Structure formats: structure tokens, C-alpha cells
Amino acid sequence: MTGPLPDGRERAAPDGRAIVGGHAMEAGSRVRLRPRGGADVFGLALAGRSATVERVEEDMEGGLHLVVAVDDDPGRDLGARNQLGHRFFVRPDEVEPLPGDAPARRVLVAGIGNVFHGDDGFGVEVARRLLERPVPPGVDVVDFGIRGIDLMYALQDGYGTAVLVDAAARGHAPGTVSLVEPGPGGLDGVAVDGHGLDPARVLRLAAAGGGPMPPRVLLVACEPSGPVTEDTWEMELSAPVAAAVDEAVALVGRLLAEEADRAGRPGGHEGKEADT
Template sequence: MTRPERNNDRILVAGVGNIFLGDDGFGVETVRRLAAEQLPEHAEVVDIGVRGVHLAYQLLDGYDTLVLVDATARGGEPGTVYLIEADGAGGIEPRNALLDGHRMSPDAVLALLETLCAGTGARPPRRILVVGCEPAGVEEGIGLSPAVGAAVPEAVRLIMGLLRDGEQESSAPPAAVGEAAK
């Protein structure tokens, strides 16, 4: 099966998380709200939820940038929004179980993607960003905590800024990479 030629301007924004585990639904809620925005033509927003394998196959369609959106425990105050750029070695955040409430961590998804790309001519995204939010809790239950719910509009603004930067073909990492985006 042949894949379409890679378009170096394409950005995939993927909301991941489990809506049945409280604040772990942050990514899903954020992309739901983001989908209501006027998005640039080169951007695609998808609700992946807990379907990590689906994300790996979606990435075979060729994207220059992947923006993962999820609850991200880094020790900050609940509701703190983070922008993290994955390093070139493929690790997203080795010291924490970043985005690991789904059985398939982003590292596992990217490893699967590397396997799927072998022999197909497809390539993984050149740049991987994580827009994360410090959760207050990821226990069973539907709905975001007040702090994380209040962070969703901030995350939407941050992602829209990233997408606008992509329209200008900015290759420099955002200033807030690895820091709280507050």
C-alpha cells in the first residue's frame, strides 16, 4: 500500500486520555473545544482517547508535527499547563510516566510507529510537542476538576498559537518549552 507524499506543513493535534478517570480526560476535552475553532488548513485535530494504536496508524499518513494533549503529572499545581518538546532521541519524558494512563504511552506509540514505518517509506513526525496539564486527580469518575477544567481554554489558546506559528513555518521551539506556560 502506498502512502501519500509527506506534506511538511501538516500538523496533527491528538487529544489522548481516559474520560472515565477524572482529569485524565483533559486531552479529550481540550481537542473537543479546539475542534470548534477556525483551524488552519494544514492542521488536523483528533480525539484519540485511549486508542494509542489508532494514533500510530494515523501518523502513517505523514505529519511534520504531532501535538499530544493530555494530563501530565510533573509535580506542579493542579491546572498548570505545560508545553514540552520531545527530544530527538524519541523519549518524551523519561523521568515521569508521562501520559501513561492509557496502557500505551507515547513512547510505545512512537516505537510502534517506527516499526510500522519500516519498509513503507512513511516517516514519523519531525517534531513532537506535548501540551499537558497537571491533574488534580485521575481516580475513577467523569468530569474534570475545577482547576483542570479552568485550564482547558488556556490550552486551546496555546495550541492555536502553535498552529498559527506553523502557518509562518516557524521552526524555532516555543519559548515556554519545558516550562509552565503561565
């Protein structure tokens, strides 16, 4: 059956993949739609169209289905909250892999923070700098600011990796940039909530919502010069944090290059951290 996204009876496939004609289909796989059964309106409209797999889901009977976005659909970038009519639900036997198109891991880079609270605007400034330069295909750089609900929905939109960029008090010298890859405990214990948007809480809410979560979540954190609270009213970054923006931009660039090498590579990740 081909049609719009169903009403929630499906769940993410355990390994995020389906095998089609000997090819592994996963988020980022390119396909051509070959609907079966014929003459329904969706089949007629989608037959022969190229599309990108957003995610693989499993129904209550164990059957696998692909959620796809059609390439020339002008509404495909509206996001998870606007999926009806812009994400389609097809069986694996209703697609053919496009030759030469290896699965690409979609990456979300999320700038987080409140620009009115001094150093808390670090993640927003990093996102702004990244948006001034070209990014690899499949990478979305978004300034979320304090829009926690938007970030929660974005995390459920089929990304392979999410890179969160934020100010975080971790006991280092001001301006120290750290890379944290959360383990099973997520970001609990990392103090990042000076702006009303706690990424640890957003991750928990997104996971509890039952949608697909990125298999890999990273935090690029910068040590603020002092405590950031709701009573902090300052439009400028402190000198150490402002000086760290270029370092964080370069670190995100390296992470994106590494992600290209990780595409299609299986394996879990234990929590780890590295100071740059």
C-alpha cells in the same frame, strides 16, 4: 512507474524532500500528475489530476518517489491503514509543481485520554473545544481517546508536526499547563499513562514500524489534581484542570500559528519545555 502504494521496499527520504524542476517537493506540496509511459490504467486515470504530496520515499537503489493523494479521491481521508488504492506512488519526473502553492506543513493535534478517569479526560476535552472552531488548512484535530493503535497509524501518515494533548504528572501545581518538545529520548520520563495509552510507547512503536514520523512532536500537558489510575472512576475534570482547558486551547492555537511560519524552514530541534 505510477501505481498504488508499494509493498514496503521503500523508506523515507533522509531530508523528506525531492527536487522537481528546481522546486523542493515535500509533505504538503501541491502537484499536477503527468504520468509517463502511457497507457497503464493508473496513468490514464491520474493524468492531469491535481494532488498533494503525503511524503517522499527512497527505494533500495537510492531513487526518490512521491506518495501522493489525489484531490478529488473520496477515500483519501481514510488514513494510513487504508492507503491501498488511495495513495499513489509516482516518480518526481511524473509531476509538475502547481504554481503559487507553497508547501504546507500538515499538523496533527491529538487529544488523548480516558473520559471515565477524571482529569485523564483533559486531552479529549481540549480536542472537543478545538473541533468547535475553525482550524487552519492542513490541520487535523482528532479525539483519539484511548485508541493508541489509531494514533500510531496517524503518526505515520506524513504529518510535519504532531501536537499531543494529555494530562501528565510533572510535579507542578494542579492545572498547570506545560509545553514539552521531546529531544532524542522522546517522552520517556514524562508520566502520562493513566489511561492505558502511553504516548511515549506509541511514539516508539510508530518509529519502530519504519513509517515516516513527524519531524516535530510536541506535548501540551496539564498537571492533574491527583494520581490518575485505572481505579479512578470520575466523569468530570477537577476544578483546576477544567479551568486549564481554555489556556491549553489558546496555547494550541499559538502553536498552529507558529507552524504556519515554520513551513519549509529546515533545522532540528533540541528537547525543551516551557510552562505557560
